Amino acid sequence: MEKIVLPEIENLHKIDVYRANGGYEAIKKALATTPDEIIDTVKKSGLRGRGGAAFSCGLKWSFMPKTTDKPKYLCVNGDESEPGSFKDRQIFEYNPHQCIEGILIASYAIGANSAYVYIRGEYHKWIKLFQKALDDAYDAGLVGEKMKTTFGTKFHVNIYVHKGAGAYICGEESSLMNSIEGKRGYPRVKPPFPAQNGLWGNPTTINNVETLTNVPAIINKGWEWFSKIGAEKHPGTILYGVSGHVNKPGVYELPSGTLLTDIIYNYAGGVPGNKKIKCVIPGGSSMPPLRGDQLEGIAMDADSLKAAGSSIGTAGIMVMDEDTDLVRVLARISKFYYHESCGQCTPCREGTGWMLKILNRMAAGQGQKDDIELLLSVANNIDGNTICALGEAAAWPVKFMVSRFREEFESRMNNSLDHPSLNKVHSMRHSKITVE
Amino acid sequence: MEFKFTVENHEKVVKLFDNYPTKKAAVMPVLYIAQEQNGYISGEVIKEVSTILEISEEDVMGVVTFYTMYHQHMPGKYHLQVCTNVSCMLRGAYDIWEAVKTKTGLKNGETSADGLFSLEEVECMGSCGTAPMIAVNEDFHDNLTKETALELIDSLK
Numbered sequence: 371m372e373k374i375v376l377p378e379i380e381n382l383h384k385i386d387v388y389r390a391n392g393g394y395e396a397i398k399k400a401l402a403t404t405p406d407e408i409i410d411t412v413k414k415s416g417l418r419g420r421g422g423a424a425f426s427c428g429l430k431w432s433f434m435p436k437t438t439d440k441p442k443y444l445c446v447n448g449d450e451s452e453p454g455s456f457k458d459r460q461i462f463e464y465n466p467h468q469c470i471e472g473i474l475i476a477s478y479a480i481g482a483n484s485a486y487v488y489i490r491g492e493y494h495k496w497i498k499l500f501q502k503a504l505d506d507a508y509d510a511g512l513v514g515e516k517m518k519t520t521f522g523t524k525f526h527v528n529i530y531v532h533k534g535a536g537a538y539i540c541g542e543e544s545s546l547m548n549s550i551e552g553k554r555g556y557p558r559v560k561p562p563f564p565a566q567n568g569l570w571g572n573p574t575t576i577n578n579v580e581t582l583t584n585v586p587a588i589i590n591k592g593w594e595w596f597s598k599i600g601a602e603k604h605p606g607t608i609l610y611g612v613s614g615h616v617n618k619p620g621v622y623e624l625p626s627g628t629l630l631t632d633i634i635y636n637y638a639g640g641v642p643g644n645k646k647i648k649c650v651i652p653g654g655s656s657m658p659p660l661r662g663d664q665l666e667g668i669a670m671d672a673d674s675l676k677a678a679g680s681s682i683g684t685a686g687i688m689v690m691d692e693d694t695d696l697v698r699v700l701a702r703i704s705k706f707y708y709h710e711s712c713g714q715c716t717p718c719r720e721g722t723g724w725m726l727k728i729l730n731r732m733a734a735g736q737g738q739k740d741d742i743e744l745l746l747s748v749a750n751n752i753d754g755n756t757i758c759a760l761g762e763a764a765a766w767p768v769k770f771m772v773s774r775f776r777e778e779f780e781s782r783m784n785n786s787l788d789h790p791s792l793n794k795v796h797s798m799r800h801s802k803i804t805v806e
Numbered sequence: 807m808e809f810k811f812t813v814e815n816h817e818k819v820v821k822l823f824d825n826y827p828t829k830k831a832a833v834m835p836v837l838y839i840a841q842e843q844n845g846y847i848s849g850e851v852i853k854e855v856s857t858i859l860e861i862s863e864e865d866v867m868g869v870v871t872f873y874t875m876y877h878q879h880m881p882g883k884y885h886l887q888v889c890t891n892v893s894c895m896l897r898g899a900y901d902i903w904e905a906v907k908t909k910t911g912l913k914n915g916e917t918s919a920d921g922l923f924s925l926e927e928v929e930c931m932g933s934c935g936t937a938p939m940i941a942v943n944e945d946f947h948d949n950l951t952k953e954t955a956l957e958l959i960d961s962l963k
Contacts, residue, residue, distance in 0.1 A: 441827075453891045453930035491875045492931050494944035530825045535834055535873030538929065552826075552833040552861075554872040570827060613893035613934035620935045655892055655930075686934065688892055702895055706929055712872075 373623045374587045374599075374607050375580060376464055383499070385506040388467040394512055396586035397474045401523045408479040412585065415593035416605040420457075421447055421541075421578030422654070422683050424604065424672040427585075433565035434480040434573050443569040444477050444485040444527075445550065445576040448500075449534055449541035451490055452654035453706060454686030457609035458579040460621050462489070462496040465583065466503035470529065472582030474513065475589060477527040480575050484528050486550050487579075491535040501531050538710035542758045543576040545712070556714050557758035580609055601627030601671035608685050610670065612638040615645070615691040626671040630660075633670060634689055645691040649775065653683020655703050656763030658770035662692070679770075696778050700771045701729035707764035715756040721748045722764050729768075737783040746772060809850035811858075815839050819858060829859045833869050837876055846877040874928075882917045882924035884962045886910070887941040890927055893934035902938055902955045903927060909959055922962070 381387045388394070400408055413428025434442060446469075450458045461469050473485050487504075489497050507513045511520040514528050532550050534540050540549045544558035547569050568574020584606055588596045597605045604626045610633050613619045617639030624633065630652060634640065641647060647662035652670065658680040660668070668674060672682045690699065708722040728745045731737060745768060753765040772779050811819060818839055822832040836859065840851045847870050856863040870876045888906055890899045907913065910923050917924040933939040936948030940955060947958055 450932055451930065454893050454934050455930075456932040456934045459932055490932065491873070492928075492941065495946070533835065533838065534875075535838075536875035537873050549834070550826075550831060552828070552831040552859075552869065553865075554868050611935060613937060614896040619893075619937070651892075688896070688934075690896060694896065699892060699895070702890070702892055706891060709929060 371625065372599075375468070375583050375609060376460055376621075376623050382465050383463065383467070383503060385467060385503065385510060388465075392590065393467050393586075394471055396589040397471050397478075397512075398521060400475045400478055400589050401521050401525065405479045405481060408475065408589070411593050412479070412588060415588045415596040416603070417581065417584055417588060417596065418604055418606075418672065419578055420580035420584075420608065420684070422452070424682055427577065427581055430565075430575060430577070431476070431480050433563070434575055435565070436481075438573060440572040441484065442480060442482040443572060443574040444473065444480060444482040445543070445546060445569065445574060446473055446485060446487040446579055446582060447541060447543065447546060447576055448487055448489040448493075448579045449538075449546060450493075450579075450684075451538040451541050451710075452656065452684050452686060453703070454613055454651065454654045454688045455611055455684040456613075456686070457611050457621050457684065459493055459496045460609065461579055461583050462493070462500040466500050467507065468586055469500075469579055469583045470504060470507050470513065472585040473529055474517075474527060475585050476575070476577060476582055478525055480573075482527060482575070484530070486530050486532050486569075488532045488534060488540065488546050488550065490540075491533050497531060497533055504529055504531065537712075538706075539712045539758070539760060542760065545758065546576065547574065554712075556712050557760075559757055600625035601669065601674065603673050604671040604682075608670065608682075610637075611684075611686045612689065613686065614689040615641050615647075615694070616689050617642055624670075627669040627674065630668045630670050630687070631665055633687060634665075638687075638689070641689065641691050643691075645693065647689060648692045648694050649690040649696060649699075649771075651688040651690075651767075652680050652685075654686040655688070655706065656759075656766060657681045657683040658766050659774060661774050695733070696771060696775050697729065697733045697782050700767060701726065701733045703767045703771075704729050704764065707760065711760060711764070715761065717752045717755045718761045718764060721752040721761075724748050725764070725768055732779065732782045735782055735784060736787060737779070738787040739783070739785055741783065742772060742776070742779055807848075807850060809840070809844060809848060809854045811840070811854070812843060815843055830861050830865070833859055833861070833866060834873070837866070837870065841876060846880045879917070880921070883922050885924050885926065885943050886959070887926050887928040887931070889929070889931045889933065889937070889939050889941075891930040893930070894938040897937045898952070899938040901952050902940070902950060905952045905956055906940070906959065909956055923959075 409431045417427040418424040537555045539545045540555040542557050545555040549555040564574040608626045610622045622637045651659045668678045704726045708726045711718045711722045713719045749765040749768040752761045852866045856866045888903045912925040914927045939948045
């Protein structure tokens with residue numbers, strides 16, 4: 371199987387090796403055509419975003435205004451904070467130049483002269499690795515003002531690395547832009563969309579690291595070639611990150627639409643002790659979990675997963691065996707969203723904390739009579755009522771975990787505890803009574 | 807205690823202004839430089855950063871408090887960050903977390919009296935494929951067990 375994003379070539383992270391393997395030829399080819407032609411090629415290739423929403427990359431680029439006096443920007447999203455997701459760091463480590471080349475092509479296509487690569491702060495090592503690659507590319511005259519002479523073109527783009535500082539929410543595109551602007555990472559209300567009103571009020575496109583790393587290959591080998599790989603409506607390869615109860619956790623680059631069971635059993639080595647699978651979260655912790663007995667035949671691409679009642683997300687596959695305590699798992703997931711809620715919208719700020727409190731007492735076997743209904747009611751009141759998708763990210767795991775594994779949650783209830791829990795939760799902020 | 811950037815660091819700060827159209831946008835990288843020099847972000851650091859970037863102290867403070875990686879107190883020489891998120895949890899992170907707490911005698915967010923260790927339970931660090939993990943300052947230590955985690959802490963002097 372051909373690998374596009376992480377080819378198995380030794381020392382590919384070094385600029386000489388990358389160039390010896392045809393690196394920085396795609397940008398030459400791109401600069402010889404018009405930006406519109408590139409957008410058209412990427413559109414036809416069917417490349418969809420790899421950061422979670424699986425939106426058409428070419429279509430996103432085409433939203434950028436063609437005639438404007440304002441500067442245009444590209445943001446590259448390497449915040450990668452979704453639990454269960456650890457794919458972009460492989461690109462920073464093993465194939466950073468292909469990402470840089472993708473940034474050059476994307477910048478040319480949308481007409482950006484500045485590109486910001488936002489990398490999560492905890493990735494100290496990978497920031498250094500990527501910065502080293504970027505410095506080498508600058509020194510070789512492939513980035514910045516010098517690219518004008520190198521490639522004989524009027525176009526140039528500067529690429530800057532912006533280090534995050536430990537906020538999951540900054541992976542949300544508008545929050546990411548606020549963070550680059552030097553503000554608290556609050557998501558913005560949309561519309562206006564970034565293509566009209568992004569960084570410092572200027573037209574901006576935000577793409578995921580993996581998405582852009584695909585672009586040089588599409589330019590080199592053509593859209594027909596790319597569109598024939600993997601699932602028809604979601605073509606290309608995907609970096610599947612497998613973690614949890616598997617023998618060989620790790621990142622596997624495979625064609626989109628690979629069977630979930632193939633990924634778990636053939637590539638990730640199956641479950642330790644040959645245990646049964648109780649639950650799989652297929653796309654990072656905010657995506658709806660799947661039951662172990664419904665995994666047969668599920669293909670890992672956006673449309674198949676949607677049909678199966680989940681979502682591809684960042685393709686971070688978390689596997690849980692039959693002995694897993696899902697109430698504790700869900701409590702841990704809720705703790706994460708409670709911690710990461712930025713606090714702007716009341717339903718998310720308050721609701722994530724309430725869900726955590728309820729789940730914690732359930733995990734301790736102290737669930738009260740109406741707790742399941744209360745939990746679902748809080749989740750339903752967050753879902754769809756917030757500025758950004760963190761609300762859904764917090765509500766979905768709760769809604770779907772509880773509905774798909776209801777028996778497990780019911781077994782944790784203590785029906786003798788019949789407190790007026792609703793009132794208690796609502797009055798908690800002003801009450802000295804502790805619920806735990 | 808008054809805070810001033812060293813000459814070398816001040817040059818780094820000024821160089822950062824080239825990366826952004828506004829000075830304000832440099833606040834995150836500038837705070838990182840300050841934190842490296844000072845160990846944590848003190849009130850004096852905030853004052854100095856706000857002067858250099860020509861923004862209010864409140865703006866700087868807002869950024870410092872929003873992001874978890876800016877320390878508002880002096881961390882230990884070794885800042886232990888134990889991930890307990892799902893992928894790590896499934897592979898025994900809570901055993902490690904409890905063992906590390908017992909070993910160091912610290913609770914989440916505390917720093918030891920001798921200043922050697924500070925302890926933090928952190929959210930997913932992106933090491934799910936090599937879970938469970940502990941980050942010591944900037945370095946990731948992967949594929950840990952309770953035993954190797956305690957050995958790791960023993961090795962930090």
